[in-house]
Amino acid sequence: MSSTDTTDSSPQRTARLLVRCSDKPGIVATISNFLYNHGANITALDQHSTDPTGGTFFMRLEFQLPHAELPPSVFDRSFKRAVADRYDMDWRISYPADLKKVALLVSKYDHALLELLWRWSRDELPAEVTCVISNHPDLRESVERFDVPYHHVPVEKGRKAEAEAKMLEILKEQADLIVLARYMQILTGDFVERYTNRIINIHHSFLPAFVGAGPYRQAATRGVKRIGATAHYVTEELDGGPIIEQDVIRVTHRDSVRDLKERGGSIERDVLARAVKWHLEDRIIVHQGTTVVFA
Amino acid sequence: MSSTDTTDSSPQRTARLLVRCSDKPGIVATISNFLYNHGANITALDQHSTDPTGGTFFMRLEFQLPHAELPPSVFDRSFKRAVADRYDMDWRISYPADLKKVALLVSKYDHALLELLWRWSRDELPAEVTCVISNHPDLRESVERFDVPYHHVPVEKGRKAEAEAKMLEILKEQADLIVLARYMQILTGDFVERYTNRIINIHHSFLPAFVGAGPYRQAATRGVKRIGATAHYVTEELDGGPIIEQDVIRVTHRDSVRDLKERGGSIERDVLARAVKWHLEDRIIVHQGTTVVFA
């Protein structure tokens, strides 16, 4: 989870490659030769195969590219032709120097939102936070202190389509990633489809337990001895998307629902911050409703 | 979680009191006066109220009783008349020197069973293990090494009633507690009813997630990032009884279902051993489908 590899102070350009394809002999050799021939030095490499024979192959590479060599677009096209097409890869090359644009959505609870803004302001989240959108006006002041624009987009009963249209207008070219930092409205399938695997939500339970509303109350009623939080990509199925990260803490019969909320809030903040950071560092590949996380 | 208080080397007799009743002023004073007047010294006390006013009151007391004073049965009757009836209490007095009789049920997986037998042989579980019953013959040798009788009671298709009748015969006066240490048969409501809040099961998931069969496979399919185990009292509802203890460990995309089983086995053993120990030490009160655990 080294942060050192995201600096870019040399005449080198840091790049990252994410790959998914059918597993075949020679993939690593082909990719590493391509990089070597382009003067790139691999500084981090993770790989996973679902099966030693005939499975799916996943890889994350981080490498230093001489600035002089090639403009990114040319390098990418060259990789496509020489490597990706040959193995029929799902792939993506990204450059940490091009910060991802992040939009944060929130309702009234500020803890998850502020955690992200804090970490971002301390350079712990490599991103450009472009805006906060909320269906309530309450958190404007807290957000504007961070010099981030705050958009109040109320969602009136029966007029969700309108609200989402307005949000999409704001988000246009402003969001490589959308984070639902306790945004309590359900997004429509139309909206979600535009940002496949690019909307992260924090759910305040250890999924798949306690889907839906009031998970802390559900947890108290069931009498669980640990409560948790789950960060996941949003899909059309409520709280059913690919899980990125989860954590739990011990609770006891002494904890009221109010205690669970307070103590769980701390886990929500940590879990969401980790998930967002991993996304920003290109560490996540979605596959068949689950995630491969090269953390 | 002190073990020291279970020793009984002095001319004192250790006793424990568990109480549940409607909360009212004066309960603690009444109980502690009663004990003081009978020469008892309180060595541990835990209390819980669901609400400061009008809730339910729970208490666990551990105390030293002079041997000379009164025979247990007289002391118990005296407590009933002077205290319990007055506050309409659910209550129980137990004496650690009278070891609880424990029967273990198992199918083929031996890890949970051996963990319990091994801790018991090291004096870490204050109990008399009276027998092991299994629907398979496989583990006889492993069990008999601990000088514990092994009963093979096969459960043939459509003849569960017969098998349970045979088991009840074996268990008669041999079981204050039944532990399902990976016993893979579902017990009938009739059977369960005879041992209300006295059958502990270990389920290999973080309940209420992944109820039923194949929880590790379910976990792999859903792509959770932690797997867990849950010890609970058995009720008629499958995997729905009051939860006693839970724990989880981190897993990743690298863990195959076989890995989950191996790694989860370690958590199952720990969680079950803790739950059984707490039961044996009279630390658990069941209330409205949940547990108060004075651990």
Add this chain to the structure above:
Amino acid sequence: MSSTDTTDSSPQRTARLLVRCSDKPGIVATISNFLYNHGANITALDQHSTDPTGGTFFMRLEFQLPHAELPPSVFDRSFKRAVADRYDMDWRISYPADLKKVALLVSKYDHALLELLWRWSRDELPAEVTCVISNHPDLRESVERFDVPYHHVPVEKGRKAEAEAKMLEILKEQADLIVLARYMQILTGDFVERYTNRIINIHHSFLPAFVGAGPYRQAATRGVKRIGATAHYVTEELDGGPIIEQDVIRVTHRDSVRDLKERGGSIERDVLARAVKWHLEDRIIVHQGTTVVFA
């Protein structure tokens, strides 16, 4: 860890009693009778004995006192005469409605400080934060946003006595508790003595490992696989005071010292917030260099 018991909306007054004394029969009866006779209703009770016979006895009680009954000072005097003197108790009665005054000391790192201020602003820490004192001017703006006065008291080389005198002047009647939220100056014995068991420090290691400066660097050099944080009361011995709370997280060879700082910061915040909350809720008794925490 219920928060419900700290509310005080009824015509009742919530009070808390902390007791330490030599263990003897009859203590619980004496205390509970006293409370019952004064119309008090016990809502929470925790007790601990270091030994069933001849040890030290600790107790925390929370109770509701009818407002009409007695003014606090009279009640306290009455308790002293009728109970405390008889058993030669170290004791303290406190009233949650009288918020404890808290002063926060900080240097340049803001994460622990902001965590406390933020939880306090959300009513998660029952206190009156009276001021922040820092040996640096940097965090003034962040603090003043919370409407808390910020005092810059530089500590110049060889002139620590002067600086501490100035701080004591500011703290006069403003601090029932002092929290060192990453305050990087060592306080003199003189200063510490004035606030015995009332200064909480957060040390960024799992004590007693890595005492002193640069614990994250020490941890990386030693190659530990978990890093932690420790909240403790400050004594004259550097990082040697009674430990209140500790926690750890897994780290790997991939984590640079910078990563350890970032990831450890999250643990520091949680551990410190828990310790401060427990102190404010009168849950901690110091005994022979360690703490009894009735959490």
Add this chain to the structure above:
Amino acid sequence: MSSTDTTDSSPQRTARLLVRCSDKPGIVATISNFLYNHGANITALDQHSTDPTGGTFFMRLEFQLPHAELPPSVFDRSFKRAVADRYDMDWRISYPADLKKVALLVSKYDHALLELLWRWSRDELPAEVTCVISNHPDLRESVERFDVPYHHVPVEKGRKAEAEAKMLEILKEQADLIVLARYMQILTGDFVERYTNRIINIHHSFLPAFVGAGPYRQAATRGVKRIGATAHYVTEELDGGPIIEQDVIRVTHRDSVRDLKERGGSIERDVLARAVKWHLEDRIIVHQGTTVVFA
């Protein structure tokens, strides 16, 4: 942590490569080309660099080698000439089908020993356990049940050299790895030197806290709120060798030293078993007093 890759049911031979060398461009390409040209298919790959430029490079590869291709010794020589010498590598190729020989050393506590023997008997530890050596006769029966020879080698005062000579005689060609499963004698430098980075010890504290004797008592005296266990390679410095794995659990003021021993024992067993498994799966590289663990 997949176990699937250790099976060897195909006409393929599974092999593993561990590498440490100065980081330079082209290493990955060179290695992967070599493997590709020998018909090998890479199924797992982990890499770590201490620094993007000029650091140390570490890699673990798992690959399938066609049986027909080359005998292992020829393949190894070929790798040395074509790759290892060129980059001045520390390297090792191993074949999981050739089980590592493991000798277990123990004194009187059986929990760590039995945990390893259990897991081994369930095929969870890929090894050939060749013998158990103890300075006490007590555990003979427990060990022989697993069909493992038990050697009683007492260590008399002032005659350690003799005892070690006897042990070395027994260990001759019987130990690729020695595990100290609570062996309470300190081994001499001479002995340790013969098995550099091949002796794993479990220490019952969270190192570097509580080095030496009686760590649970030390922990109780210091009043820590978590206790732990540490598995490390043995060096001449007592409890100072490279740490492989650590874990902790929460404890409270209620836990007596006896409780700490019982509860800590559970952590010791887990931590040691993980460390041993990682060693057996060739996941550990020692570097400058620390470990890189590709888990």
